[in-house]
Amino acid sequence: MEEKTCILICQNRTCKKQGAADILTAFRTLNISEINYEGCGCLGNCGNGPMVLVLPARIWYYHVRPQDVSKIITASTEKCEST
Ligand code: FES
Structure with a gap:
């Protein structure tokens, strides 16, 4: 059985200062x-935020902007279909 893709969006303090709430909303x-889609605690890459982690593929995105969100979703969906 294939695992459902989960996108974690850090909502901890440093990423929040860098706009993580807007990314989760997007x-x-x-x-x-x-x-x-889940807000989460610190992903250990503070300073590169907002940080996003796609599971189970373990693909990291950093300095994510709201305009990047649809591209991340498309890439994550394609990854699901090819596995
Ligand atoms: S605060 Fe977001 S990675 Fe640490």
Whole structure:
């Protein structure tokens, strides 16, 4: 059984100062049903935020901007279909 893709968006202090709340809102607005979106605690890459981690592929995105969100979703969906 294939594991559902989960996108974690750090909502800890440093990423929040860098706009992480807007990134989480952008993911939730697009709301693709095949993917879970979750705010999470520090991902250990403070200073490169907002940080996003796609699981189970373990693909990291840093300095994410709201305009990057649809590209991340597209890449994550393609990854799902090819595996
Ligand atoms: S605060 Fe986001 S990675 Fe640490």
